[in-house]
Amino acid sequence: MRVLNDIFTPAELASLRTDGPIPLYHQLYGLLKQRILSGVLARDAPLPTEAELSAGFRISRITAKRGMDLLASDGLIVRRRGRRSSVAYHPKGTEPDAPLVGMLARLAEMSRETKVKVLNIDLRLPPPNVAAELGTDAHEQVHHVVRVRFDQQGIPFAYYESWTRGIEHGFTAEAIEQRQRFDIMAENGHRISHIEQLLNAASASPLVAELLELHAGDPVLTLVRQSFDEDGLLIDLLNCQYHPDRFHYRMNLSAEEYLA
Amino acid sequence: MRVLNDIFTPAELASLRTDGPIPLYHQLYGLLKQRILSGVLARDAPLPTEAELSAGFRISRITAKRGMDLLASDGLIVRRRGRRSSVAYHPKGTEPDAPLVGMLARLAEMSRETKVKVLNIDLRLPPPNVAAELGTDAHEQVHHVVRVRFDQQGIPFAYYESWTRGIEHGFTAEAIEQRQRFDIMAENGHRISHIEQLLNAASASPLVAELLELHAGDPVLTLVRQSFDEDGLLIDLLNCQYHPDRFHYRMNLSAEEYLA
DNA sequence: CACTATTTGTCCGTATGTATG
DNA sequence: TCATACATACGGACAAATAGT
DSSP states (O other): OHHHHHHSOHHHHTOOOSSSSSOHHHHHHHHHHHHHHTTSSOTTOBOOOHHHHHHHHTOOHHHHHHHHHHHHHTTSEEOOTTSOOEEOOOOOSOOOEEESTTHHHHHHHHHHHSEEEEEEEEEEOOOHHHHHHHTOOTTOOEEEEEEEEEOTTSOEEEEEEEEEOSOOSOOOHHHHHHSOHHHHHHHTTOOEEEEEEEEEEEEOOHHHHHHTTOOTTOEEEEEEEEEEETTSOEEEEEEEEEOTTTOEEEEEEEHHHHHO | OHHHHHHOOHHHHTOOOSSSSSOHHHHHHHHHHHHHHTTSSOTTOBOOOHHHHHHHHTOOHHHHHHHHHHHHHTTSEEEETTEEEEEOOOOOOOOOEEESTTHHHHHHHHHHHSEEEEEEEEEEOOOHHHHHHHTOOTTOOEEEEEEEEEOTTSOEEEEEEEEEOSOOSOOOHHHHHHSOHHHHHHHTTOOEEEEEEEEEEEEOOHHHHHHTTOOTTOEEEEEEEEEEETTSOEEEEEEEEEOTTTOEEEEEEEHHHHHO
């Protein structure tokens, strides 16, 4: 059990639960997958045997085997009879990132480097909390757009859902896929002059998970962005969810900035 | 089915999967729970009936009922015979947050408002990947500190693990709990002049989960901060993990900043 | 007051998935 | 591979509480 104890702490070995909704074999799969994708277990690193997993996690050998089979079907490990399984995957280099400071200076660049697909666009009554934030009255409809962003290789990394008020024309799926939404807002008389953003983490819903090639419940980086025009009116409410392995936010601060 | 279509998009209604590891009733539970916790469904808002959920999501009424029963056992909704179920929960106000711009101007304030407890402090050889980032040679020891931050009510919301080089004196648990680490670094001849931060999401490890009162695998907001001194030397490597319900990052940008 | 439609609560039987030894 | 136990999911049926006519 030497290999096993090098990989997992005693607390982790006791962390599998049968009272929750996720099957044991899938919890084991998730633990090992995280180690491999994060590079803690490098390529060709030896993995625990089914017997070690069975004893260490206190599960049956069949259950341990199912978890390992999932990893093998992902191509993350190699299994052969009589041999200890080993890691077949090597984590990639860098993910796309969006700098937080001087951010919009890079948003244009980002929209050139990546592609957006609009999944749904309609004019509808927003849910009460969104209406309250936007300050629209009870029967005012706003533009609701759901879209996914792909990197240059066509791999999805971000899910967006936005609510936008005060738009009379030009808010079509085609326009949103090809231009920046801020330009369309400006053409409708709303120049964005102030932005507020909140960053947090959340669990992926089944829908977001499917679109971003994650599993439901996996962590996602979330961003809520409020965009205000020159009159201080909230024009646009954007909710983003990012694939954590494919995107992150970066910020640089110099002493002048943060000591000001 | 009026209520149901006000809450879910057609894509969401078709998003439940039986091929994944999460049971249908738990996927439904997750979807509704998110709507309630985020405030989309406000207190006393009418919920879909079991029959509506069954038809809309194309699941059996029993399965819809199980999802609703889970919400009821969480105290999030109220169910009574003959009556449509309704929301019983009202989302709380605000969590502590750290503004990203002008950030260090508020870090001092934050350290007054909150408390830190050092769990572990030692001088040790860093793991290879940390040593590579710091640029230390193979046998150079650095200060390693693990700590948890609590809000004014004594509720934990952040886990920190840091690696710091070039410190000769003053790096004790007491000093770190009472002062800012940047001040101690400055006293050792390393004035921090530049910071780089990466924000992302990850799964809580069992240790972090226990310290932050989460479950292992729950999403956490992560921050990696590299602090450089005036010579461009990386002095401090900090890894933070935040409880997503108790903390978030906020940033404000004005047009002058982001159009520069 | 009864009558009815609505909605949730409970139970049955069956098929499949999960986990054990 | 087998036998066993329990969880998940389905459809159907009926009972019990609620609200409106």
